[in-house]
Amino acid sequence: MKKKTTPFGVFAIVILSVLTILFVFPFYWIMTGSFKSQADAVKQPPQWWPQNPTLENYEKLLVQNPAGQWLFNSVLICLVTMLLVCVTSSLAGYVLAKKRFYGQALLFSVFIVAMALPKQVILVPLVRMISGMQMHDTLWAVILPLIGWPFGVFLMKQFSENIPTELLESAKIDGCNELRTFISIAFPIVKPGFAALAIFTFINTWNDYFMQLVMLASRKNLTISLGVATLQAELSTNYGLIMAGAALAAVPIVTVFLVFQKSFTQGITMGAVKG
Amino acid sequence: MSKTNKIRMRETVISYIFLAPVLFFFIVFVLVPMGMGVVTSFFNYTMQDFTFIGIDNYIRMFQDPVFGKSLKNTLIIVVGSVPIVVAFALFVASQTYERNAFTRSFFRCVFFLPVVTGTVAVTVVWKWIYDPLSGIMNYVLNDTLGIIERDIMWLGDKKYALISIIIILLTTAVGQPIILYIASMGNIDKSLVEAAEVDGANKFQVFWSIKWPSLLPTTLYIVVITTINSFQCFSLIQLLTSGGPNYATTTLMYYLYEKAFKLSEYGYANTIGVFLAIMIGLISFIQFKLLGNDVEY
Numbered sequence: 353m354k355k356k357t358t359p360f361g362v363f364a365i366v367i368l369s370v371l372t373i374l375f376v377f378p379f380y381w382i383m384t385g386s387f388k389s390q391a392d393a394v395k396q397p398p399q400w401w402p403q404n405p406t407l408e409n410y411e412k413l414l415v416q417n418p419a420g421q422w423l424f425n426s427v428l429i430c431l432v433t434m435l436l437v438c439v440t441s442s443l444a445g446y447v448l449a450k451k452r453f454y455g456q457a458l459l460f461s462v463f464i465v466a467m468a469l470p471k472q473v474i475l476v477p478l479v480r481m482i483s484g485m486q487m488h489d490t491l492w493a494v495i496l497p498l499i500g501w502p503f504g505v506f507l508m509k510q511f512s513e514n515i516p517t518e519l520l521e522s523a524k525i526d527g528c529n530e531l532r533t534f535i536s537i538a539f540p541i542v543k544p545g546f547a548a549l550a551i552f553t554f555i556n557t558w559n560d561y562f563m564q565l566v567m568l569a570s571r572k573n574l575t576i577s578l579g580v581a582t583l584q585a586e587l588s589t590n591y592g593l594i595m596a597g598a599a600l601a602a603v604p605i606v607t608v609f610l611v612f613q614k615s616f617t618q619g620i621t622m623g624a625v626k627g
Numbered sequence: 628m629s630k631t632n633k634i635r636m637r638e639t640v641i642s643y644i645f646l647a648p649v650l651f652f653f654i655v656f657v658l659v660p661m662g663m664g665v666v667t668s669f670f671n672y673t674m675q676d677f678t679f680i681g682i683d684n685y686i687r688m689f690q691d692p693v694f695g696k697s698l699k700n701t702l703i704i705v706v707g708s709v710p711i712v713v714a715f716a717l718f719v720a721s722q723t724y725e726r727n728a729f730t731r732s733f734f735r736c737v738f739f740l741p742v743v744t745g746t747v748a749v750t751v752v753w754k755w756i757y758d759p760l761s762g763i764m765n766y767v768l769n770d771t772l773g774i775i776e777r778d779i780m781w782l783g784d785k786k787y788a789l790i791s792i793i794i795i796l797l798t799t800a801v802g803q804p805i806i807l808y809i810a811s812m813g814n815i816d817k818s819l820v821e822a823a824e825v826d827g828a829n830k831f832q833v834f835w836s837i838k839w840p841s842l843l844p845t846t847l848y849i850v851v852i853t854t855i856n857s858f859q860c861f862s863l864i865q866l867l868t869s870g871g872p873n874y875a876t877t878t879l880m881y882y883l884y885e886k887a888f889k890l891s892e893y894g895y896a897n898t899i900g901v902f903l904a905i906m907i908g909l910i911s912f913i914q915f916k917l918l919g920n921d922v923e924y
Contacts, residue, residue, distance in 0.1 A: 364722045371719070372737050375798060378752045379740055381763070385755065394761035397770070440648040447646060453639035459646075466657055468851075468911055470859050472880055473900040476887040477663035478656065500652030530641050559745040561862050566888060577747040581866055584751050591755045598748035609743040613732060620803055621810040624848050 382602060385595030386410070393591040409596035419600055421572055422579035425491060426558060427604075429575060433495050434553045437504045438546055445508025445545075446538050450515060460509075463502035471501070472562060479566050493567040494575075498557060504549050507623045511545025512538065548619030551612040558605045576601040664897045672894030684898035694899070696874050697882040700789060704878065705857040707793050712800050712853045713846060719801070720808030721834075731809060739802035746799070746862040753795045754867055757781035782868050785875035792863050792876055800856060804849040811845040812838070851911050858907050879903050 385393060387405040413419040447453070448460060478497055479488070487493045515538050523533045539546070564578045574582060580597035587593065609616060643650075671680045688694050723734045741749050756762050765778040781791040815838055823833050861880040864870055870877035870885065877885075879899060887896035 364718075368719070368722055368734070372734075375737050375740060378749055378756070378798070379744055381756065382744075382748060382752045385752070393755075396761065396766060398761075398763050398766055440652065443645040444649040447642040451638050451642045452635060453642040454635070455639075456642075463653075466653070468855065468908070469661070469904060470855060470907055472859050472861065472883075473904045474657065474660040474664055476883070476893055476896050476900060477660035477667065479888075480893065481656075481660055481663070496652065497656040500649065500654070500656045502649075502653065502657075505649055530645075534645075555743060559743075559747075561746050565865075566884075577745055580751060581747050584754070584866065588754075589758070589761075591758075591761070594751050595755070598751050602744040602748040605745060606740070606743050609739070610736065613736065617735065617806055617810075620806050624807055624845070 379602065379606070382595050382598045385591060386599040388592045388595075390590050390592050393595075394589070409593045410600075412593055413596050413600065417579070417583065418572055418574075419576065419579060419597065422574050422576040423600060423604070425573065426575040426577070426601075429491050429494050430554045430557045432491075433498050433557045434550050436495070436499045437501075437553045438550050440499060441504030441508045441549060442512075442539070442542060442546055443534070444505045445510075446512045446515075446534060446542070448505065448509045449512035450517065450520060450538070463505055467502045467506060475562065475566055482567065488567065489569040489573055491568075491573065494557075494560075494563055497563070498553075498560070503623060504553065507549050507552075507619060508542065508545055510622050511542045511548075515541045544615070544618065545622070547612070547615045548622065551608070551616045552619040552623070555605060555609060555616070664900050667894050668898040668901045670894045672892075672897070674891045680894075684895050685902075687895065688898050688902065693874055693877065693882065694879075697877045697879045700876060701858060701860070701878045701880075703789060704793055704796065704860050705854055707790075708796055708800060708857045709850060709853050711797060712804055713849060715797070715801050716804035716808050716849065717842075719805050720812055724809045724812040735806055735809065738805045741798045742802040747866065749795065749799060750863055750866040754782070757791060757867075759783070783872055785872050788868055788872065788876045792860075792867065795863055795867075796857065796860060800853055804853065807845050807849060808842070811842055815841050847914065851914055854910055854914065855907055858903065858910075 384400075384402050386409055387402040387407070388399065389404065389406050389408065392399055392402065392404060448456065482488050482493045482497070487496075519537055520533060523537050528536070558575075559577065561577050561581065564575045565581070568574055568578060571582075576597075580594065580601050583597055584594050668684055669679060669681060671678050671683070719734065719738060723731055756764050759765060759778050759780045762781075764781060765775075768774045769776070769778055779787055781787050819837050820833055823837055828836070859880050860878050861884060864876055864878055864881040865884065868876045870881050880903070883896050883899040883903070886892045886899065
C-alpha cells in the first residue's frame with residue numbers, strides 16, 4: 353500500500369510524539385524521583401535526572417515502613433481473587449453459552465444490568481455487611497466482593513461461544529460426565545479467555561484503590577497502593593519517598609502488563625458489550 | 628413429562644450447579660447490598676439511629692447545596708472528558724492502526740501506561756507535578772516557556788482545581804478506548820474503503836460515510852463506559868484535594884464517601900448512591916437510544 357506523506361501526516365506524527373512524551377513522563381518522573389533525596393526532589397530548577405542518586409527512600413520504605421508486607425498483601429489479594437474469579441466465571445460462562453436451561457435469558461440480563469452498575473454505589477452497604485460478618489480489615493473483605501462481579505462471566509461466555517457443540521455431544525455419547533467434559537473438552541478451547549480474564553482481574557484488583565480504602569484499616573493489612581496513599585497523607589511533601597512508594601506499587605503491575613500485553617488486549621476487546 | 632422437557636430439566640439442574648459459585652457471590656455481595664442500599668436510603672441510618680423516615684433523605688438531598696455543587700462538578704467532569712476521550716482515541720487509533728504490529732503495540736502500551744501504573748501512583752506523581760513551589764508544571768509553564776505570568780496553585784485555586792483534575796483523568800481514560808478503536812478499525816472492510824477511493828472519495832468522505840458507521844457500536848460502548856467512569860471520579864479527588872477548596876472539586880462519589888465513611892451518615896449516603904445509580908442507568912439508556920438508532924447488534 354503506497355503512503356504519501358501529507359502535511360497532515362507530518363503534523364500527526366509530531367502530535368503523536370509529543371503525546372507519547374506526555375504520557376510516559378509521569379512514569380519517568382516516578383522512577384527518577386524515587387532515587388532523589390528530599391532536598392534534591394524539591395530543588396528548582398528541577399533535576400531532569402537524579403544528580404546524586406540514592407537508595408535512602410527505598411530503605412525508609414522497607415525498613416521504617418512495612419512496604420514489604422504491603423507488597424505481599426497486594427500480591428496475595430490479587431492471586432486469590434484472580435484464581436476464584438477465573439474458576440467461577442469459566443464454569444458460569446460455559447453453561448450460559450452452551451446449555452439451554454430455565455431462567456437463562458433472565459439470568460443473563462440480570463448479569464448485564466449489574467455489569468453497568470457502578471460498584472462504588474453498593475460499597476456503603478457492602479462495608480456494613482462485611483463488618484457484620486466480622487471480616488472488616490481482613491484481606492477477605494477485599495477479595496470476596498470482587499468474585500461475584502459479572503464481567504468475568506460475560507467475558508467467559510463470549511469465549512465459550514467458540515466451543516463446537518458437536519464436540520460436546522460426541523463427548524456425551526462417549527460417556528463423559530459433565531465435569532469431565534468441561535475440563536477436557538471445553539477448558540482447552542476457552543484457555544485464551546481464561547488467560548485474558550486472569551490478567552485483567554489481576555491488574556484491576558491491584559489498582560482497585562476504593563475497595564481497599566474502605567475495607568482495610570490497620571497498617572499491617574494495607575495493600576501497596578493504600579500504603580502509599582497513607583504515606584502521602586502523612587508526609588505529603590517528601591516527594592522522593594512517595595515516589596519510591598509509587599514505584600513499588602507501579603513497577604510490578606506494569607511488568608505484568610508488558611509481559612501479558614497480548615492476553616490483556618484480547619480481554620478488553622472481547623469484553624466490550626456490543627450485543 | 629415429555630422427553631424434551633426431561634432433558635431440559637436435567638440440563639437446568641446441571642447448569643445451576645455450574646452457576647452456583649458465581650451466583651452465591653453475586654447474590655451475597657452484589658444483590659443483597661444493592662437491596663440494602665435502596666431500603667436504607669429511606670431510613671435515618673447513623674451509628675446511633677435507625678428509623679424509617681420515608682423520602683426525607685431524598686428531599687434533604689435536593690435541598691442540599693453541597694449536593695448541588697457535587698452534581699454540577701460531576702457533570703462538568705463528564706461533559707468535559709467524554710468528547711475529548713472519544714476524539715483523542717479516534718485520532719490516536721486512526722494514526723496507528725495501519726502501522727506494523729510492533730508500532731501498534733508500542734502506542735497501545737504508551738497510552739495504556741497511566742492506567743496500568745495505577746490511580747494512586749499516577750495521582751501522587753501529579754500532585755508533585757502540580758506542587759506550586761517544587762512542581763514541574765509551574766517551572767515549565769512559567770520559568771521556561773513563559774506562558775503564565777506567575778506560579779499557579781493548581782489544586783488550591785478553585786479556578787484551576789477542577790480542570791487540573793480533569794487533565795489527570797483524561798490521561799487515565801484514553802487507554803482502553805484506543806485499544807478498542809484500534810481493534811475495531813482493523814475490522815473495517817478494506818475493499819469498501821478502496822472502492823470508495825477509486826470512485827474519487829476524499830479522505831474525509833471515506834471516513835464519514837464508510838469508517839464512521841462501522842465504528843459506531845465501538846463509539847457507543849466507549850461513550851457509555853467513559854461516562855460511567857467519569858461519574859465515579861473519586862480517587863483523584865480523595866487523594867488530591869479532599870473535595871476542596873470550598874467544595875470546588877467535590878464529586879457525587881466523593882460526597883457519598885465523605886457522608887458514609889467520615890460522618891457515618893449511612894442512610895443519606897445510600898440516598899446519594901441510589902441517585903447516582905439511577906443517573907448512570909438513565910444516561911446509559913439515553914446514549915443507547917440516541918447513538919444506537921442505526922446500530923445493528
